[in-house]
Amino acid sequence: MEIAAAVETRRPIKETALEKLARETRIFFAAVARVTLLSGLLIPVLLASFLTIDVRLYGLDHFFSEPVLKPSKWLSYGYLLMAAGAPLVILIARRFGGEEASRVVTASWAAAAFAAFAGVSYLSPELESGDLPGVRYAVAFVASAILAQFGAAAIYDLTRGREAWWRAPFFAALGAGLIQSFIYFPIAYWTAVAPWMNWMVQDIALKSLFIVLFLGVYRVLMKRLKPRGGFGG
Numbered sequence: 001m002e003i004a005a006a007v008e009t010r011r012p013i014k015e016t017a018l019e020k021l022a023r024e025t026r027i028f029f030a031a032v033a034r035v036t037l038l039s040g041l042l043i044p045v046l047l048a049s050f051l052t053i054d055v056r057l058y059g060l061d062h063f064f065s066e067p068v069l070k071p072s073k074w075l076s077y078g079y080l081l082m083a084a085g086a087p088l089v090i091l092i093a094r095r096f097g098g099e100e101a102s103r104v105v106t107a108s109w110a111a112a113a114f115a116a117f118a119g120v121s122y123l124s125p126e127l128e129s130g131d132l133p134g135v136r137y138a139v140a141f142v143a144s145a146i147l148a149q150f151g152a153a154a155i156y157d158l159t160r161g162r163e164a165w166w167r168a169p170f171f172a173a174l175g176a177g178l179i180q181s182f183i184y185f186p187i188a189y190w191t192a193v194a195p196w197m198n199w200m201v202q203d204i205a206l207k208s209l210f211i212v213l214f215l216g217v218y219r220v221l222m223k224r225l226k227p228r229g230g231f232g233g
Contacts, residue, residue, distance in 0.1 A: 035100070038092055039108040045085050046112035053078035053141060054133055060206075071206075074189075074199040082145045083207060086152040086176035087214045090169055094218075095225045098157030105149045140187035144180040152176035160227075169218045170211065177207035 015023075055077045061070040093101035133141070156172035181203050189196035 034096070035103050035107050038096070038100075038104045039111060041092075042085060042088055042104060042108040043111050043115075045081055045088065046108060047115060049078040049082040049085075049145075050112070050116050051078070052076060052081065053138075068195060069198055069202075071199075071202060073194070074185075074196070074203075075206075079141070079184075082141070083148075083177070083180065083210070085145060086148050086180070087169075087173060087210075087217075089149045089152045089176075090156050090172045090214075091218070091221065091225060093153045093156040093172070094160070094169075094227060096228060098153040101153035101156075102150055105146070105153065109146060137188050140184045143187070144184035147183060148176040148180035151179045165219065165222065166215055169215060173211045173214055174208075177204065177211065181207070 053076060056072045057075045057077055057080060058072045060075070061072050064070045089101050089105060092104055152172045152175065155175040156168050159171045160168040181200050185196050185200040185203070189199070
């Protein structure tokens, strides 16, 4: 006669309400700490962009003979630095996902805006007319940069996980660059008597060159920035 082996069944230990609250609290503060640390990478880029928003970049002028087409007419160190924000967001999205990267963008802009407002308020007694950029220029600068960075995170998540390693970073960087260009130039120069469409083409060409350089950096960092569980790339 075959005797059936006794199978010991254990009931799962039920989590108490206090234990659940403690676990969720740990998860929450860990997420806040992670966003804070990652924002520490993006905030310096934003603040440096604000400080150099009107510092013209003359290094590329010798490639153009027409004075009105020289990049220094529209290109500043601040704009160039702000364009570097999207690749940084892409690297964060690779490691932690697009939603986390979007939270980092939101937190970074909130902190940078507060710091910029506090700085302007402190210096306002010494500021003169013309020391600050015009309202339309500032709106174009900020709106184009924010939407480009959110776009970079979203596009990267939509295109990640494919066989070609370059697919997601390329389309994310390209999409962010086009978003920034197509928003910034029409808002900043729509009524200006200036060849701003030519400047926009220059901007897109310059960003295309930077995308190629960024892909090289991305390739080098791929193994170090392995995606967390559930994220392809």
